[in-house]
Amino acid sequence: MDEGALIEHIDALRRASVRPVVVGISGYCGSGKSTLARSVVAALPGAVRMRGDDFLDPVRSHRRSTDWDGVERTRLVDEVLAPLRTGIQSTFRRFDWARGELSAPEPVPATDLLVVDLIGLFHPESLPALDLTVWCDVDLETAAERGMARDRRLVRSHDEPWRQVWVPNERDFEHAYAPKEHSAVMYSTR
Template identity: 65%
Template sequence: MSDLDELAHVVLQRRRELARPIVVGISGYGGSGKSTLARTLVSALPDAVRLRGDDFLDPARVHRRSPDWDGVERERLVEDVLRPFRDGVPGEFRRYDWNLGRLSDPEPVPRADVLVVDLVGLFHPVTLPLLDLTVWCDLDLWTATQRGILRDRAEGNDHDRVWSEVWEPNERDFEERFAPRDVADVLFPRD
């Protein structure tokens, strides 16, 4: 059984145990493979949807140094999506539209058995109580940063300076303060 198959099994088992819609939080350093894992996991699960963490970033604050990834809009994520989803009640939320430079029009909170959210700085006291299963993309910071830089360059974005002066230091500070790897239920990949 592959690591992905094992993770899908763990997710389905947690869903059965809780007998309600569940939220799976995937976090890790920038460039660690969170989005790829989230997309792959959703495709391996019945009745699962993904919420892209980048939709909950403040474009100005995420480019500034902070000890707790201040640019992650956790309160908006919790109040607009995670609470309504877990409670099974209708709700609306707005994604940040990076092309338009503003929040998009409201859309309904998705309905499914499993909501997968992938985001840096996700394993924080504000969000952890609403995550039913936490998965850490277990890649060291240096390798993740290099992958992120290469990915951005391939997409035509020169973020090298932001990676070295903001995002990598933010990751170190967040790790020291909140120990996200240690609070994860699952490390992925297992080895």
């Protein structure tokens, strides 16, 4: 599905729903999740993006794990997705990367369309809280090369974590949870 068709599909879901719609965008590190999420939110007035990086523990996300242990899916569901979908006002805590800890609670933005972009999102802990699942479809090697190039442009020295942690974590997560199979929409970022 191309971007225009995806935006039309999301808008139709939003108009047909009696409660807020949660769109989950996932894919490999470097696959274009954040870029797509920003485009969707820019195209649909009133939509809100919830950054996946706000739900990553910077220490645990730099360690090997078979289920992306550093992705705090339970916190995302409990603090943001479940309350939003049921119409309950709630607060959440972003991870403050500069301080290395959770920030002070802030209100979950009021919206009828929330777009979440996050690695490891299509997991049994969070799938029930997503109304539409979108996979940024590109092979792992290409995604990793793009991610490493992005990090170099941002003057981040992450080549070793990419090779030693993040790419192996992606392979393990794919083997254990088959995230592509839980995607209602395949969005090509090739």
